[in-house]
Amino acid sequence: MYSQGEILKMPDSLEEKSYKYLNDRFLENRNDTLMATLYLNTIVAKGIVNDDKIAKSHALVRLSSYAVNDKEKLDYIQQSIAESNSVDSLYSIPSYNSLGLYYQANYDYEKALEEYVRVLKLSITRGVENYEIIALDNIAEIKQEIGQYKEALDLYRKGFYLEQNKEDKNPILILGSSLSLSESFRHNKQYDSASYYYASVIDDVRQKYPTKLSKALINEGINLYHKNEYKEAKILLQEGMVHVNFNSHFDVKYYILANYYTGKMLQVSSDKKAEQYFLKVHALLLKHNATIPELKDVYTTLINAYKETGDQKKQLYFQDRLIYFNEVIAARNLKVSNKINTEFDTPKLLKKRDKLIKSLRTKNEYLNTVKIILSVLLVVMLIVLSVLYIKHKKQKKRFKQILKEIDNQEQPQKTKSTSASSQKLNIDPQLVEDILERLQVFESKKGFIKNTITIAILAKKLSTNTKYLSKIINAYKGKTFITYINDLRIEYVLKELQMNPKLQQYTLYGIAKEIGFNSADSFSTAFKKKTGISPSYYMKNLKNIKKEKVAL
Template sequence: MMKVIFSILLFLSGFIYAQKSIVDTLSEFNYSQLKGKFDDYYDNDKVSESKIIAQYYLQKANKEKNNLQIAEGYILIHFNEDFPTALKYIDSLEIITKNIKGSLYPTRTYLMKGNLYFKNDYLKKALDNYIIALQYAKDQKDQKQIAYANINIAYLNNYLGKYAEAAKIFRYYLYNPNNITNESQHNQIRVSLINCYIELNKLDSANILIKEGQTSAFTGKSKYSVNQYLYFSGYSNLKQKKYTIAINELAKTYNFFSSINDNNANYALYSLGKCYNGLNNKEKAVEYFIRLDSNIQKTNITFPELREVYTYLIDYYKEKNDKEKQLYYIDRFLKVDKKLDEQFQYLSTEMPKKYDTPNLLQEKEEIINDLKNRKIILYASIGFLLLILLLVLYLYYKAKKTAKEHRKIAQELIHSIEKRNFESTTDIKKEIPELSQISEHAETENIITKTAPEEVTQFILKELEIFENKQLFLKSGITLASLAKNIKTNTSYLSETINNHKGKNFTSYLNDLRIDYVLERLVKDKKFRSYKLPAIAEEIGYNNVQAFATAFKKKTGTTPSIYIKEIETQQ
């Protein structure tokens, strides 16, 4: 025990001495050398040492009243601070650089602020700051800052799942650095391109870059980079279903990233859960997904794959018949989904408007300038743009017309249901003659020739009447085989009876019962209407909202969202 205590004291005294030694030697270096040392410590996860250098850097700049270097000091210091403190330093950066001439500021301030927001999952603010930075860079014609803005926006596209668009930017600057990116930035671009390649299933290209990055990381002795590439090696093996190899690599990266409270730990947990699910070890997968959810609650930093995590947990506890945990993860899903939806909706709307469209317009202007003496090509370009405009207008009016038709169908459905006495679900079908008749006519073309004995047929019909009256069709997981087993007959007789007496196949029969039910209940039950579509789908027996929406559209000719909206409008 004394030996352990002595070792700890020796370590602490050595650490204190190291700090003092760093401070004593810093006065020997100029700003460029201090910046190089900061990068070296920061890239190698030596947080305390990098903090000391950043503080000394700012202290030296303040003493010399050098505003440009004071600004650099604020930037260095903010890297190791929590979000609120880091944001204050960036705000100070904006103030101190207000009167600095040249093309570096204010572009750099907005880039730094955008990066800070991105790191802390404020994607809307990140995009807004990147767009402002890009505009300043373009105004100043600073190609280096334009490149940084484009690269940072590519990171957002990567996050959004626009991997092809992001890969195009990353690939260009990876192989055409043009003195724009330093070693650290070059490494991050390579890491992001690897992610794009894996998601695009270009695993050979990804693995080449992984090996290249691992060689570079080992040479530079950066533990962080080593673990980044180890993670992507694990992720690549996951995609190739080499689960055992992937688990070994991902577990190591999780241990490292969790030890430094880095958000990459959450991606490692997600991938580990996927691996164990691939091995059909649901308990182990759930263990990692629960741990991931716990981390997300602490940081509130989300990523799109979380939707898959929560639906997995919901389905798992549904199978276990654990209502409490099922309800808990439904609530977690809804909260995370709401945040993701808000961010994705904003980014998917604003990215084309503020970034893609201006870029396209700029490209168009450059083309026109380059081809001003080539009238034929110029006219062709204008004609092409007009065609695009006409196509957009056509699609717009077509969408409006479709929406109007859907609303009309919904209104007719609501009107017919309100007039009805709600005596049976089969009445709804009669009030939708055109769609139902066409659908049923198509299905009855394949009616099976009657082979079941009459007494068997009558028995099945009575059981189906009970099935309908007791609304047993609302249970999830119903199949032809399971229903046949429940009513003690075989699938052939059951299928034949439904085809001959219901005029449709089993799938249509089940879907029609559920949709007829939901049509009435949505009109009558205000609380039911307030449910999210996934909850409504689950309530009436569907495993996912897509299956429900498809069945609803096929049966009625409109969508659940429009139908609910029309009910709310009329009531």
Template sequence: MRFFITPVFIIVFLFTIKFSFSQERSQQEIIDSLKQKSYDELKLLYNNNIYDTLNAFLYSSAYLEKAKNDKDTIHTANAYMQLGDISKFEIGMKYADSVLLITSNINTKSYPARGYILKSYLQYNAGDYINSFKNLIIVNNYALENNNSWQINYVKQSMAAIKNVIGQHASSLESHKKIYYLLEANKNKNSSTFFEYMDALHNVSSTYINLKKTDSAEYFINKGIVECIRYKDTLNYYRLISTSAYNEYFKGNYKAAIDSLDKAFPYNDDQNARINYYLYKGRIARDLNNTEEAISHFKKLDSIYEIHKDPIRALPEVYRTFIDYYKEKGDMGNQLIYLDKLIAADSVLDANFNFLNTNITKEYDIPQLVAEKDKLIEHLQNKKVQSNIGLVVLGLLLLLSGGLFFYYYRKQRTYKRRFGYLMQGARQRGKITDAKTKTENQGITGISEELIKKIIGGLNAFEQQNEFLDPSITLNSLSKKLYTNSNCLSKVINHYEQKNFSNYINDLRIDYAVEQLKTNKQFRLYSVKGIAEEVGFNSTESFSKAFFKRTGIHPSYFIKRLEKESI
């Protein structure tokens, strides 16, 4: 095919080239003029324009060229840190590598630890939580060695953020609140801690949302919005507007949630914000029975995951929505596609979260306790505290440390023993098995023997047909099904099972779950949330509590041990 180049095309082409060179020359002239400023002046200009990427790039580029001309390693590393902070993931990681390359043979109070901080920060934002955690451990080792309090606090805040991701919300909130109140006293925008303060405030409100404490979340969100308006902080303002949308969703205020999501969307271009936008838009549409709209939003979320492979905690929920949607349409091909995606996502999430749950405790939490113990011992020795009070405190601390380790290993042995009992025992269906035997010698006041036999027979059928898996079952609905009233049914269950109706149903469901996990390998592929839904529980938390109450171990531990036994 032949192309004809017109004079107009040539003019436009030459103008574009000229404009490009002109713009490039203009930027270089700006950088050259900026190099006359001091490092402190350039750093202040960068900090004041951190949300204006173009200007921030010019200031950090001038900082870099000035540092290279001066052959100053530390200032060169500082410039790479600035450029990495405002760059996309791939380029940012290259800047982090450059920091580590030029600081590998030095060990100052800040470097090379800051290079690992940049890596961890970028990896966290990209959803690579395991490598983010590993780099935080390296930072923590340097920080402790150099007694760098800022880096120690940074690691604490970052570890709390990872704990939030893997579901350790209560522990995360405790850490975030400590950091928040520490930074609140010095929060003016010219302070170097302002950005950390805004991050801490956002983290506290997000963690309250995860704990479903919407009123507390709203308090901190509104406090943050006031600060953003006061200091004209546009980026954090729209970040908090998004967070407000998530909070409104859990309060059931769907219109307010949609308004906030749409208001913030044009200003949030990072990956996590886009994921959450489509997740919550999809959830709202699904809850309002707008299934087609929900599927449309979830498909966009799925496409982001396919590109970035960020282990999104809500993925199983999204894929189950797809499976139900295509099941209703009779589309078995797409059902299979999303079943495969669900299994793969569960596997990725389990690998990430099991690793992090185990290693955060082993590599961070326990060493923190040991370090605090050693610090106190050193303090007592340096001060030559010989008083009985000092010895008692030291003894108690040693006893506490030893107790923590002893408790951990004893708990593991206990769990292992309870696991063995579960593996040896057969499924128990309760005590209601032989109406005749049970009613000959034991009566219930106010209920005839004939009615007791009838109720027990109905309960036996109810158990054998696994009707307890229905999440909508209630004492009232079951009594109607057995042609009796709730009072009589409750008395029979209380008398023969020695438990109330709720515990009776929960125990049947847990026994069923245990048996399925032992005998059905496909069942083990479900997440804990998926298993909870399969056996009739409305939430993962209620399932986990009922499982532990019935078996003495957590469902995640039971599944992990089953997998280990099957290898």
């Protein structure tokens, strides 16, 4: 297990592999705990060596899902948050969400809600739509678990339509939102709607997302029970139980529900095996320290069963369990309801109240305000449009200039006189010429794209010292060592992006890593400094050129 300050040893076979390679291998082997943790720990080790806190954070939060106990899981998540927060809280959003899931799995709904609200606020502030939807779904799930079914459905719907209205729809989020909507409609006794959303995604679940199969099948099985379609319900419940992952708190919950509703169907037909299922549900609730409001009937049923047989000892035991069950639910609901009111619902209501107050202004006041605002907006818009137009013209001109420069790169470049410059540097002219030739080899072999390159490492490779190397680069390249390396990387990626359409599909962070930068920000800064335009603008225009050629 990783701990702060610990240096993990990378396997020799993976030492030179890129983050992308390691991440792809992890995704391929995510169901194999041994292989998955190997690749994740290698990313952590690589992140330590490169001081890449974001890579470490993402790997640590993923490692938390393979933790063997709650303490280890929490340690991983908290370390992940510490790493990403030291760079920017934006990168901590997935870790805060995992922390919320951890608390929810342990029925600490108050702390879970606190983390989900944090994720929601950060996502809205920083424009991370995917996690805004995830946060809404998670808050809705807590509302659902404390019996606020209508409010939960409203939130699930909001998340679903937010995703549907996005340009770059995420199929996994749509699938997850559809299953959550199906379950929520079931709790609101809208059984046909529940079946509709189940049917819309079940084929995809079976073919592409088997980890969600237990939830999908069991929920629809329960839905069919309520529609009195017992035969079909039993088939789905039994199949759903086969696919349960017992390492997942959420899957275990559905497994318990599947046993409960199987017992309910046997009870309808007066089958004595029903009692065995209810006893099994009770045992599962004890084992997993779970309290699911939907299962309250388990205890009333068992109390009545032992009342009929005259077993007062068991009758008393299950009466005590029912009292405890009710007390836990009541305390939890009260605590979480207060939290929801103060941190989630109340601010929303205050916002509505403010809108109402504004709408009650007199007509004249309203019209005057609108006129002033529109006038100001018109002036601002004209200024902004003018600035944007000038900026666009400059960027377009610079983009065309860059393409011409790339076309002319093959032409021989004039170099400064070695002897004349070396005299000013007080360095032997022959040594200067040797170092310049070695630098040429270094450039031709693209040694600059390694993120480990430093002036000390390069000086050693060129059989010189850092002082001479720095002076020669300043004199003959006209720039500092760092600017020299960064400019080489940018010159390389400008041509590579033009020639390699696959590279255009990478994120800025992915491109940065491919050419030796440690972050998207440092890459963007160096790119803009060298070219005068942003990398995203450059790539967008390259794609437009390609579209124009295809159209012709």
